[in-house]
Amino acid sequence: MGAHGLDPEKAPASVERDDTASRLTDAKRRTRFTLALLTVFVLWVLTISSPYTALCATRAPSSNIEHLQNDGMSVYSEHRFYHTFSRVPDHMCPSVVPGTPSYSGYIGVRGDSEDSPRRTFFWYFEAEENAADAPLILSFGGGPGTTGMANSMLGLAHCRITENGTVANPNRWTQKYNLLAMEHPVGTGFSYGLSVNNSVDAAHDAYDFLQKFLVSVPHLIKNKFVITTGSYGGTYAPVLSSVIHENNKAIARGEGIPGAAPINLESVMISNPFSDPVRWFQWLLHYRCELHSVYNETTCAEMYAKLPGCLEELDYALQNSTVETRTHAQDICIELAIGDRHGTMSEDIRKTCVPDDADDPIDACYPEPLRWMNDFFRKNETKEALNVPEGVEFQALNIDINRAFQEYGDRIHPYHKLYEPLLADGVRLLHHVGMQDANCAHPGTLSFLKLLKSPSSEQFRTANDVPWFTDGKPSGTVRVSGPGGAGQLTYLTYNDAGHFVAWDQNRETKYVVEHWIDNEPFV
Template sequence: MQWILELAVGAFLAGITLGGPVSPSTTNRRYLEGQDGVKYNVFEHRATNSKLSFVKNSGICETTPGVNQYSGFFEARENPRQAPLVAYFEGGPGDAAEYGLFTQNGPCHFVNNESSPSLNPYSFNNYANMLYVDQPIGAGFSYGNATVNSTTAAAPIVWNLLQAFYDSFPEYENRDFGIFTESYGGHYGPEFASYILEQNAAISRGDLHAKEIRLVALGVSNGWFDATIQEKANIEYVYNNSYRRLINETFYKELLTRYDIKCKPALDRCAEVGTTEACYAAWQSYMNEIDYPIIGVLNEEYPGFYLGDIRDPSLRAPTTHVAYLQRLDVQEALGAKVNFTEQSGAAGFILSGDDARSFVSQLSSVVQAGVRVLIWTGDADYVSNWLGTLGVADSIEWPGREKFANQDVRPYTLNGVQKGTFKSLDNLTFMRIFEAGHNVPFYRKFSFIRLGLD
């Protein structure tokens, strides 16, 4: 089976062909390859039987003097030789990583409806070497003929990609490594991190010969972790939030009854048996009984309503990058082999029941392992609102669970101004960010990367 997963950072095609044809050699190989006028650096990785190809310093996005970029990868602007390595995964499911890159935390962004990007002074690569990954296949610049329709199926592919990356760039092997993600990343982040820890354990036992990944941090913004907790929180949020009450008391009570009678039993069944049929049925239950009815009421009361920011539908990240990345000249500079696709594969994840499955267990194992975990949420977001993510944080199984859950939140201030609230115990931190919607860094230009990786 052959397919290609691009390491995408602004198109920054770095293709890794897992199981694809490589030279008949027992060692890794490096060489330059010209194709359609594009010069690729190619690395054949024997351990995963894969090929990694990338363009160096395309001139797209990161133009800071002296800062190198490779397809899908940006060096840190500050002290790249010692800075940690961070992999970023967009949510969705099926959203391209370029969305987060261009609208939130990447080296460049679009300002005032400009058609070309300019440098982002708040980029995460100020302090970390950033690797943006397009997945599943079909999202962004990724392409291939395999099907990935669940979070657990994606995890080993991501791990293989990281193995090839480390062998291609061995100077990053012993760096602190972190995962940052958002939205559906409440599935991706815990599962990918948990899988890495499992592989590390196998390496330590001598059961697996591979590169240990020094995972130290996991950050999830407005994450979708657990439908059982978060669907009930959705009902609470639209009735009682700090901005405006969106439904009346009668509808609120009706939704709670629907949750108790129809949704909760279906979600319990999904958790108990874990089959595609049971979990897809659970997804249908909460969408039909809770989310679709809420959306219908809100669209009727507030035309153009945006679930990602209940204050104003115009307060959302632009998608200017989509047209930019579909330009032929941009794709030629990046060495892209397919056209850019903003989202792909969402239907497969839904139909497999993946959306309804809880990843709190995996999240718990990550916290138990001592990895620093940051769960932060913009409080104007309905989609994965702060009431739900707080409920998830309080439910994590670890020695500090009771103390953390009973801890009051405290003001979070920046330059003397309160920007939110937070609570923190040992390696777990929860933050509520005021006046921010679903894509927090778009609203608040904080370099939270340091919270997890200092």
């Protein structure tokens, strides 16, 4: 690794890059791949178009962007970058504690200019209690290409989305913690500008954003820093965490980016992730055919026959990583995920969806809160309150970004192995997953965590899954390893949650997050 973390021009061998331009030739499979692996939220917005797509075009990996002005002054220490920062009217996100502030704005990231803007949108929710010293939680979306505002509106922030707008959230994470919702990568949500097609370049953009945000809110630099995300965020998170961690070490050696400050990365929290492509596909049928009857016997037999070929292609792509091998593997393997579920919703198997249009089979298959959220952010009143520039439209999913990441084969990388040096250096890792999710199913998550090498890996593999409770009722199980009350490498389940754990189990996730960040035992 270079002095500034994952070198965007030469990633480490475990996440080798290939800049060769390539496209999937089978448009039908490409569409099916998107439908199968994105969350229901992503699926719904595939048909949404935006008049601002001209500023959201993707580009090939290109990270020769200097962090110094021509005069040699640091862009960070001199605050010489595009930024806006304004108080959001309280009624836009009401709090249980009236007057608790939130702020929104834009920050120009690497390569930003007036002629070619690259601007990341954020919404910062200040903690109700001791905001100056409270930990800072960074939240972003998955997709790839989905908005980073979703998690905050589904249960993390002061407020919670309803059919009629936002209401105060009694189970907000922001009672004790500062929350920063970031659009990631550039081009999602309200952000705009040239985007990227891979998690490494996206992570360097996010690191640049964080440095500039902390210049704007300098009292947060010293505070504990926690990353939270889910779904495809499980692919983003280890890369961004590594970029932060490696840059911290470079700064300590006096070799960091001029003006950059160390970010106090303490832990990472991931819900229902796509992280390890091999374990995701390897265990998918176990969940859908053995633990549950998401597929019927005929479909299960057909899919099991395809599994060996999928695993073989994945193995080859990971050993011989090129755009062609990666996209070929994902084309073969996606067949396992697109079998007939006979109306069962993959993101929550307790629910069914009956398409109301044969030509649009996804129309009826998404949770209502996600529609409410999309309506909320598209209102002129909301955009004015958040100081969104005229002409910028909310993009719940930027399909161009999604397609570009697919065509690069970004998800067929062993990015999850980047957790190993983080764990070795003391960064804590929590995976908390809903048991009712057949999309990013829990067996694959537990499997890849068991195979991670860490100071507590042996303890993790042999640990018991212990029941944990809220209000005296069993809520799931937890497996803890390593020092501290909440552990260093921890796996926790929610009995009654699907893919969207913060929405399905709002009260329980608040309990989990507070115990995790404060490093207190769950049981």
